[in-house]
Structure formats: structure tokens, C-alpha cells
Amino acid sequence: MNDMEKKLTQLKQEYDSIQIPEHGREHLRNKINEVNTMNDNKNNSVLRRVAGIAAALALLIALPNTNASLAAALGDLPVVGGFFQVVTLRSYQYDGDNASASIETPEIKTEGESEAAKQVNESVTEYVDAVTDDFKAQLAEYGDAANTDVTVEYEVVTDTEDWLTLRLYTEWVEASGAQFYKYYNIDKTNDKVVQLSDLFQENSDALTLISENIKTQMREQMAANENVSYFIDSDMPEEDFQQVKDDQNYRFDEDGNLIITFDEYEVAPGSMGAVEFTVERSVFESQLK
């Protein structure tokens, strides 16, 4: 053992013998109780709302991605197509020394009536309002010492003849940050909000095929670049990435390939941030509805 290792080991022993204050834990418990009492008044925190809304959406969501020309030929389906426009409905800005917010609420405008657009608009507004309220509550409670920075932005990530995909990005930074995306996919032809699993035939193994494809890509990327790391083939297989969720965030690119996206920590360490994978259409095409 060299000199420094010896010293490090001694230092570790000294570190371990740092004395814990007699009433430290008790004080901490009191503090926790105090915080909890304060918190009980504002129990509607953001992420619980996100979860709630995602669940609500899953309920609303249904149905097939019939081919556009077929739908048009049938003639009896409400073909909305054409004019979908996404505009900023309202914007909330706050800029303080230790707290800031930049929150935008998008709205989908359509030429005619669109049930899908209406659903998404309602869901988006409810969510963004909730985030804004949470931020304001934080400000009311802690003033400018809130140390909270909140961003909500939107982007139309896909707008083809058949699909409109609106992406909502939320960043909530406090002691540490959280970022997450929510994708709303509108099948313009059928005027439906569609989640990933609803793209495919019943009893299809498309989600497995897609997941396996993603795993292969993960392994390839990790082999090619040592800075890349995903939750796969680890010592704890039960915590590895298993399969995409029924309501996994996705969108189509121009060529009809699927782009599957994961929030940070979902399939990779936080250092990787949010990640996405393109799955070639040939992988799942035969399974589409």
C-alpha cells in the first residue's frame, strides 16, 4: 500500500468517526414535520398531475391508423386533414432573481371541427394551468427565494398529411432538475388521438419487436462510444429497460419510421438526458392496423 492509499484509508476512518450530534436526527424529524404541514396545503404537485393527465388521455385515446386514401374513398369518415395550426394561446412569464418561469400554452386550431384537437387542447390547457398554479403557489409561499425555474414549451414535431404530433416540454428545476416530454399524436385522417399501442393490431407483438430493435441499437451505441450508457445488460437485470410502454412517447418521421422517445432516467442514467431511437418502418409495418 503506498503512502497516499494509507493516508486515504486513515482519512476514511476519521471520516467515519465524525460524531453525529446527539439530537441531530430529532431536529431533522421536527423539520420534516414542519415541511409536511406546509406541504399539505399544496398537495397538487406537478408530476402527479402529469400522471393523472396521461392516464386521462389514455382513456380518451383510441383507434386505427387507416390509410388516408382508403379513408377518403370510404367517404363517410370525417376527413379533417389539411389545416391544423398550432398557436400560442397564452404565455406566462416571471423573472425574479431566484425564480423564473416561462410557460406557454399551445392551442391547436383546425379548419373544421376536430374532436381530437379539442381533446388535446383541453388536456394541454388543464396541465399547463396546473403547472402555472404550482409555480405561483411556490412564489406565494417562498417569495423570490423560491429557487424554482420552470419552463413549458411546445413544438410541432411532426406535421404530415396523416399525422400531427405536438410535443410539450416541461422543465422544473429546484434542488435538482426534472425534464419531461409529453407527445400528443393526432391521426388527422380519423380525427383520433392515438397512443403507441393503438397503432397496432390486437395481439400484435409489435411492441416487443420495437423494444428488441431499440435494445440492439443501445448495445451498438454503447459498443461504439464509451460515453454512452443505457440501462441494459447490467448487474441488475430487473432494473434494465424491458419494453416500451403502451403509451410510450412516439412520433412518425417523414418516411413513416417511428421515433420512440424516453424521458431522462427512463432508460439511461441522468447524464444521458432524454434519448430517442428511430425504429425503421420495416420492423413493425406488417403489424400496423
Place this chain on the structure above:
Amino acid sequence: MRPDHRQLIEQRLLEQYPRFYRLAYSYLKNEADAQDAVQDAACKALRSWKTLRETKYLDTWLYRIVVNQSVTLLRAKSRWGGDETELENLSVEDRYENTDLLRALDALETTDRTIVTLRYFEELKLSEVAEVVQMPLNTVKSRLYRALEKLRNALKEEA
């Protein structure tokens, strides 16, 4: 996101109090500040439990908050503290015999110091350290080796 995360956080904070306290103490070097840092960290954690995405990150997430809080307090103190170094040395020499290495450790860049502390004193796995400091594993490795090199040199100079 389940609401019971909050309870879990609470429980872990209390269970692991000694570890969080020692970690804070290793930055702040006095009892009152270390207690404050852990309490502040607890408040932050309980207020922002929603940013904890999965419970498997609970420990590294809490470590991260404790480290941030300690470093913030340390910086605030050096801004307001005036004769801070003298105070620090007093309490340090009270407890530590290996002041030369300790001082070299304190002289490291904050992140490097955190990496060394978590790895050698808290005995976290490198992958966990990477989660705490939110850097790629390989960056953490190379920073750790570089930091050890610096410590070695500092000791040589002193010797």
C-alpha cells in the same frame, strides 16, 4: 409518480442521517452548519420529491441534494464569513490527524472533491457517483484519477 415517494424520502433521510451529516460535515467542518445543510437538503427533497423519477435513484438523488446544499452553504459562508479559514483550521485539527491530505482534498475543485469523498469515504460505486454528480461514468473515472494524481503531488510537495 406515486405520492408515497414522499414517505420513502422521509424514511431514508432519517435512517441515513449519519451518512448525510458526515457528508455535509466533510464540506462545512462544523456541527451547526452541517446540521443546517442536512435540514435544508431535507426541505428541498421533500418539496421537490416530484423530481425524483424512480425510487431506485433515491439514494443518489438525496446525496446529490445534500452535496448541493453543503456546497451552497460553503460558498455563502466564504462570501460572508470573513475569517473563515482560521475557524476551519481549528475544527479541522481537532478531529483530523491527516491535515496535509485533508487540506489537499479541500483544495480540489468542488466536483473532484465530491467524487473522491463519495468514492472513498462513502464507498459508493463509481456508477452511483456518476449519478450523484450527473456526469458520464467515464468522465467520473478520469476526474477521479486526475484528482488522486493531484493529491499525490500535493503530498509530495509537502513531504
